[in-house]
Amino acid sequence: MARERDILDRLRRFATDPAARELSDDVALLDGLIITHDTIAEGVHFLSSDPAASVGWKLVAVNLSDLAAKGATPRGALLSLTITGDDQWEADFLTGIEAACESYALPLIGGDTIALPQGAPRVLGLTAIGRAGAHVPHRGGGQPGDTLWLVGTLGDSAAGLALLRDDPRSAGPLVDVFRRPIPQLEAGRALAPHAHGMMDVSDGLLLDASRMAEASGCAALIDLDALPLSPAFIDARGDSRGSRLFAATGGDDYALLAALAPEIDPSTLSLPSETTIARIGSLNAGEPGIRLVSGGQPIELPEILGHEHHGLSAAPMADRP
Amino acid sequence: MARERDILDRLRRFATDPAARELSDDVALLDGLIITHDTIAEGVHFLSSDPAASVGWKLVAVNLSDLAAKGATPRGALLSLTITGDDQWEADFLTGIEAACESYALPLIGGDTIALPQGAPRVLGLTAIGRAGAHVPHRGGGQPGDTLWLVGTLGDSAAGLALLRDDPRSAGPLVDVFRRPIPQLEAGRALAPHAHGMMDVSDGLLLDASRMAEASGCAALIDLDALPLSPAFIDARGDSRGSRLFAATGGDDYALLAALAPEIDPSTLSLPSETTIARIGSLNAGEPGIRLVSGGQPIELPEILGHEHHGLSAAPMADRP
Numbered sequence: 001m002a003r004e005r006d007i008l009d010r011l012r013r014f015a016t017d018p019a020a021r022e023l024s025d026d027v028a029l030l031d032g033l034i035i036t037h038d039t040i041a042e043g044v045h046f047l048s049s050d051p052a053a054s055v056g057w058k059l060v061a062v063n064l065s066d067l068a069a070k071g072a073t074p075r076g077a078l079l080s081l082t083i084t085g086d087d088q089w090e091a092d093f094l095t096g097i098e099a100a101c102e103s104y105a106l107p108l109i110g111g112d113t114i115a116l117p118q119g120a121p122r123v124l125g126l127t128a129i130g131r132a133g134a135h136v137p138h139r140g141g142g143q144p145g146d147t148l149w150l151v152g153t154l155g156d157s158a159a160g161l162a163l164l165r166d167d168p169r170s171a172g173p174l175v176d177v178f179r180r181p182i183p184q185l186e187a188g189r190a191l192a193p194h195a196h197g198m199m200d201v202s203d204g205l206l207l208d209a210s211r212m213a214e215a216s217g218c219a220a221l222i223d224l225d226a227l228p229l230s231p232a233f234i235d236a237r238g239d240s241r242g243s244r245l246f247a248a249t250g251g252d253d254y255a256l257l258a259a260l261a262p263e264i265d266p267s268t269l270s271l272p273s274e275t276t277i278a279r280i281g282s283l284n285a286g287e288p289g290i291r292l293v294s295g296g297q298p299i300e301l302p303e304i305l306g307h308e309h310h311g312l313s314a315a316p317m318a319d320r321p
Numbered sequence: 322m323a324r325e326r327d328i329l330d331r332l333r334r335f336a337t338d339p340a341a342r343e344l345s346d347d348v349a350l351l352d353g354l355i356i357t358h359d360t361i362a363e364g365v366h367f368l369s370s371d372p373a374a375s376v377g378w379k380l381v382a383v384n385l386s387d388l389a390a391k392g393a394t395p396r397g398a399l400l401s402l403t404i405t406g407d408d409q410w411e412a413d414f415l416t417g418i419e420a421a422c423e424s425y426a427l428p429l430i431g432g433d434t435i436a437l438p439q440g441a442p443r444v445l446g447l448t449a450i451g452r453a454g455a456h457v458p459h460r461g462g463g464q465p466g467d468t469l470w471l472v473g474t475l476g477d478s479a480a481g482l483a484l485l486r487d488d489p490r491s492a493g494p495l496v497d498v499f500r501r502p503i504p505q506l507e508a509g510r511a512l513a514p515h516a517h518g519m520m521d522v523s524d525g526l527l528l529d530a531s532r533m534a535e536a537s538g539c540a541a542l543i544d545l546d547a548l549p550l551s552p553a554f555i556d557a558r559g560d561s562r563g564s565r566l567f568a569a570t571g572g573d574d575y576a577l578l579a580a581l582a583p584e585i586d587p588s589t590l591s592l593p594s595e596t597t598i599a600r601i602g603s604l605n606a607g608e609p610g611i612r613l614v615s616g617g618q619p620i621e622l623p624e625i626l627g628h629e630h631h632g633l634s635a636a637p638m639a640d641r642p
Contacts, residue, residue: 003404003406003408006408017397017428020431021431023432028399030397035397035430035450037399037401037431037433037446040435041437041438043438044436044438075340076341076351078357080358080360082444083324098335107338107340108335108336108338109349110340111332111358112446113329114362115365116362116442125446127356127448
């Protein structure tokens, strides 16, 4: 992944406009609008066997998750659709796009349709635009002494993907989370005014938390035992150190990670009633990076903290020896 | 292309937000910002043998051409970059992106990098954002009695592509235009306040003029003899009815087509001094569509008016029997 880091370093030297937020926040901020773009590719971000409608849903949801992490309200989307000649696939894909857009009040306002060469993997992009609130928390805004909170559960999507890799006909709640992630828009809006730092967890909690720590110039401490797991995840993989490390590195969670001043109690904020939110650690003064504890004892970080597969975002793990 | 039209019809029923401009203007307009997205694919919009830097330039230029057609001033871009493992190609591509961004004062403010499966054709996208002026001409704003003006010359790019198809080592001004089109930003800003309708010519003049005519509910009359050809084009292909029809349908021109009230003389507007602008026809009351004249006589339309290869834009020719 040194190559991706080289590219990012180069782009960052060039992207000096304040709207770029140093290309380290997954979004741009221009005239009060939050703008983000995510592209997904067949065989990389989704499986050829995934239902097309769920691919459409996921494309919208992963972009909305970036808006959620900035506390933004969806305002419009531009779709980049590649047409490969499978009419039914494309019709179903659009059904998923429309369902997600309607669910989250995201109007489709433009885009592009292009042909691809025969047999090329599908590549689908979406630019999502949201209206920013008064405070747009940067991932690098965390401060020593902040508590780290996680909205959502971890590992469901990675467990669902593992089931699908074993058997593409797999079904159930874990597969559903992999295919149809839920962007935490309301929780994001409730937390944003109070968050020093916030980002979505898309590439694995440990990787994303390390990015927040690096960008904030803090040492992050994560309590493995505090990570929220769903009943479906525990049913499938148990609740052990191994399963928790799997959940902490699996990626595709679209949870939110927020750094809040220690005096803030999220239960006093106007979070949706069904929100799963857990205190999972803290930011502290010290060498920027991440440390992990379990049972009150430091434990070794896994070799792979997550997936560096997308995003014009900091990739500090590429710096590790 | 019925399939693409079906998709557009479906999206248009769904994209009812005013910012979408009925998905018939190549751009969205939100909070005074013009937003457009164009994706280009290897083997469809550029050749594998094209220098990577020119591919980067072209990706920026084709998006800026959409901003030019709305009279917008570039404000920011989000790049969607697929990484395929050829470091030199990607470095050169970014050199082209940076050159175009610097030439047209377009800050890079965000985006996404993703991996593609081994051997997949490159797919590269850009979302360009510009600040709108007081009047944003819609392509459908033309009125009966308007004169049609073209900024730029026609056919150079298509002639350059034909040379490259014969011999990938071809060079010269026509190849340069194919590889490094020039967005007409200043001319677009000068014309926009006065234009009833405006659009860029990317898919072939006859096709794009027919789209303007349909969207404006007017009959367009185009004088084949009035179409501006460059000396390089005439050197290569001569000045005949055949070469003019080639130029009128070739596409990839990134010229501007403007419908102006007949009393407006563009030479009195603040166009850049080197601007090539020609009066090429008129809009009139009557059945929406396009007619062609040469030597003062009506001539038959060619069977293919242009390339319906991209854009969430009206594709009225698919309606033709």
